[in-house]
Amino acid sequence: MSRPSGRKQDNHKIDWHLPTISSSASAHHMSRELFVLTYGALVAQLCKDYEKDEDVNTCLDRMGYDIGIRLIEDFLARSAVKKCRSYSETAEMIAQVAFKMYLGVTPSVSCCSAAGNEFSLILDQNPLVDFVEELPAERASLCYCNLLCGVIRGALEMVHLAAEVTFLQDKLKGDAVTEIGIIFLKKTEEKKHKRNK
């Protein structure tokens, strides 16, 4: 069964088999409840596997990283976004395009450093915890959604942006909102400025 792949972008060299791109964007859509419950099963399994919350968090982040480095190709192919010219534009792209596409929500973005390299994504709603009442008492340090941090970190790395991504606030831990912090580090490559020179 051959399907059109005309929307594939070739300007990002990633050694990964691109998923087949459907001719209809809606063919890729699903309700997120199955995802949310499956994610819950994954976290529960890791909590069985690892006694320490920190180990679960690390594992979720690592899994997310592996997902991010693969998901970026799908994102670039289907979003057809242009290259971002600033950290600020990149942060907005993550919030308004990527979160919308993959989680169906749009966090708000704020810049938190004079240097312009630290951003917060604020989620009023976090669909990933829709079915979670609260964290068990013995899992107080669990970053339940830590996979997301890894996904963002992995995806950014594939477009040559090194970043630290962590949860700064979490409604599951009693905070008013859920906040993901992104700190852009020194660029691993300076490809981005080539065009302007």
Place this chain on the structure above:
Amino acid sequence: MSRPSGRKQDNHKIDWHLPTISSSASAHHMSRELFVLTYGALVAQLCKDYEKDEDVNTCLDRMGYDIGIRLIEDFLARSAVKKCRSYSETAEMIAQVAFKMYLGVTPSVSCCSAAGNEFSLILDQNPLVDFVEELPAERASLCYCNLLCGVIRGALEMVHLAAEVTFLQDKLKGDAVTEIGIIFLKKTEEKKHKRNK
């Protein structure tokens, strides 16, 4: 933040906290690639945890069951489907409404027994394996998507339909299509016929 819950149906008594129902159905939509990759991470983790394929399969089925008994409430609330009056109608509902809603694909359905209680869902495309090249040689007996069988089994049980759900064919194992077999067993309750008597 209060949101309308007018689409909730009350005719199914399930002791489970219903997820908040958004006023816009599209608010629940996401691209499925993140789900597909996260599911892959879950299977990979279970393959680390269990040496035998059979144990991974059992675990995926059990996880799916736990998901199905929760997902059914969301399904009934958002699909607003009527009660099915036959096994055949139920099988069509699973294929045309549930699969479409939660995976974005619609399997074809065929009845495979004179008694009218055995059905096959045939998937030409299986989005869950989009990123999977092939099963590793040492995992030849793995039912990679076995979670789906558990989800269907769990969801059916919550509407008082006992069923055996298994993979009969799997493209990942070289079969021409992916086929999920559903055998409806004796009903656990006969509520269904109340209205007609």
